[in-house]
Amino acid sequence: MENMFDKKQTVDLVNHAIQLIGMGRYQWALFCLCGFGWMPQHSAFLSLALIAGLVCGATFWGLGSVLIGRRLAFNLTLLIASIFGIAAAAAPNFVTCAVLVSFVGFGVGGNLLSVWWAIGQIIPAGVAWGFLPNYSCSSETPAGDCIKPEIMGWIYLMYTMGGFTFLLWAGRFFLFHLHESPKYLIGQGRYVEVVEVLDAVAKYNRRTQPLAVEALEQVEINHRSSNITKALLPVNKKAAVKRAFAQFKPNGFPHIRSLFSTLKLAYGLILILLIWGMIGLASPLYSNSLPEYFAEHGARAGDDYINKTYRNNYIIIICSLLGTMVGGWLIGLKYIGRRGTLGYSLIVTAVFLFAFTIVRTEVANLAFNCVSTFTQYIMWCALYCYTPEVIPSLHRGTGTGLASAFNRICGLMAPIIATYVGSSDVPIYISAALYAVAGVLSLLLPFETMGKASL
Template sequence: MADFDDKNKFPPTFESQQPEHDVDELSMGKGDLLGKEGVDPVLEAKMHLINNAIDEIGMTRYQWKLFILNGFGYAVDSLILLIQSIIAGYAQYEFNPSYDNGLTIAVYVGMLVGALFWGLSADVIGRKYAFNVSLLISSVFCIVAGASPNWIVLGLFTCLSAFGAGGNLVLDTAVFLEYLPSKDQWLLTLMAAWWGLGQLIAGLFAWAFLPNYSCPGYPSETGVPCNWNTNPGWRYVWFANGALVFVMSILRITVIRLKETPKFLVGEGKDAEVVETLQFIAKKYNKPCSLTLDQMEACGVTGAANNQRRGSVSAHAKSRFSFAEVWVHLKGLFVTKRLGLSTSLIWFSWLLIGLAYPLYNVFLPVYLKTRGAALGGLSQSQQWRNYAIANACSIPSPILAGFMCRSKWFWGRRGTMIIGALVTMAFFFAYTQVRNNDENLGFTAAISFCLNIYYGTLYAYTPEVLPSAHRGTGNGVSIGLNRFMGIMSAVIATYADTSTPVPIYICAALYIAMAIVAAAFPFEPMGNRSS
């Protein structure tokens, strides 16, 4: 194995082999975020070479295509989550279930299992498989859910559609990040605008179908029969959503043929494929790329140093499909004290937002309905119009967060999350003083905007500070914990009155905790390159 420069962790001959370029343009002067953790010097050296090559190539149409196609996953995740919440009450009129919050639990169970399954599979077999099939799985079960004959079957298909969608937030961020030049990593935060677009689409579907194609209430109370003929609105919402997701899944396969990410391949020891992938992109878009196989091989064999280092871990167990493989990826997230602290705080943040977000947003239709009546009454059309307007306000906030997180004035990613959490908390407290319909809409829109400054930044920050070889697992557990708390929020809502301001106060307190945790994060990606 070649000797290393201890300071830079890459072969000393590397710089002399590079063509003359502006250092700021290539960002080669930047450090690798986890480069000082000393987990595997060989892997760190190769990762440094890959980051230099990606910076040298810069942004191309390949990354912009990924921005759009991966954004579909964000949109679908929010679509599935909100649509089940929106249609639940109308399906209850028809099926009269014994447990009203069953759909909420079903969707979060599906997303929990999906996040863990697709997240781990990303580290075991690669990123591209879930990218190609997850949306297709979701679309099929969305369409089938619209034809459900009873509450239990509806819950099953809602769960299965969520399973397909649940892995997208794990994979989409990882895939996009691992192709991004370091100076453009802030785009990962901006990509959360697709989440807001999904919320807007959900609101528009509700506004289009539910007011005119739904029962007025339970047949026992209204005397109006409630069946497929008189209550098709919620089914139309599922059909329309499934058709849209199907189109998105086809576009993912046809617009781009995703190559496995170089940062996954390097952990597999496939140096030749790393160079081939990067050279292919550079050649296709007429960009420079001076990375060679000789440079990669000069670093040594990935994992060889780990086998001799006490307490360190390799990228895989002896058997890929075993509990030992799961343990390897979990252990890799805690291999140093600083990395372990970072992982723990990230997971705790996802627990907090996982409880706060559903308590307010998933049960918002109930709160809006009761507040609308208390404030003088709103028609169904007006309620869902306001719901769509509020969701539309969540689109620009990740764009603002993207610009904030690259600015020293806002202390990078951590400062952006602190500001987003505290401002959201302030509007939560203010929301309890709403007295008329206009105030209700205004504060709802403001909360929707501010909340996604924090949420969008956390989505981007999480994969940025996780090691590449274990990024899928760490991100999957993060999203999984979020979904678990979504299940708990449904249980809480069963025994709490969501029409009162109490959940609002709880959410506000949770956002204070999120701000404190964000301030304690040990890593700041701004000015550094993701590993």
């Protein structure tokens, strides 16, 4: 990558064309289709298997999209999640189910949008509320005494969500023509296709765009003429594929090395990775520790009554949707922006988690869970918006993949810590502390992207 000419000028030209095209019908349709990928994630509660699949998925789709393109990755992720979700419902034993659920996570790991994460959870939460109270064993049933005909609720849930996800994939694939990312095409030197994509999107939005192939080619010509003594690699699809495979050589990984090419960029990326990792551990650690916490402190939150449990779960998820909406508003405010929204929402979440340890009643538990979920989803909204904006477009798939993978890797430790820690208070304190530190680090990020084009 070092010998390639600097594509910043071509990226700037494409950014200008995209700004002129605006947020039109194509972008809104793509926005909705992206959200379909969040729906399968909540349909399985085999935490460790799912998170392991998410780790692999986040790593593979982030790095793999550099090789196979954004379009193919976008379409494959949902198909994989739906097929293995349906298969998991028919699993004959727990081990098989866990393996299949991990593949659901592998597919889901390639999706990002946070507002659709909240909406995507409402549907499976509603389905779970409908099936599980009516087709589950009583909470008083001894472990091992519950037979399959009495637990069909989980099977019905997974069949329903797997089938529904498959329908969403069909809509994503057959009803909407997704164009390849223009910036991905720039990285391969496919300038004609860049302009064709921009023309098609502009036409779909009933607008025009000014960029021509000659303008992109002229940037390359000008750079070559001013760097005539340097050996420049060819810029075409074949060369791009070779570069993608070359990154796996011992001295390779150019996309990763490019993310650390300047001190400011490296500093920002390290902070982003730390923030993603801390959140990745704090969030599941808190949720996995709640059963032990309630058992020790007596605030059982209706978990003896399955119907009330899933009713409360549905209420909490509604609060998460409100959080993403408020987060979407806050990140656009001039004096708060992305960094402020991310940092302050993390700190407020930490405060409520520390305060949560005083909860002793069902009503208080539900209230604190609603508020902390609300602030957490403000955080997710800012995090998912900020991260891709500060990673250079030519390496965005790699950068977001690293962040997401590190998030999931840290999350793998959460079920283990929650299970074997001595006191039920400790995981909550750890989660709150991690959120607080992540909030401080967020305020130290070097870039504010509000009102600016992404890198």
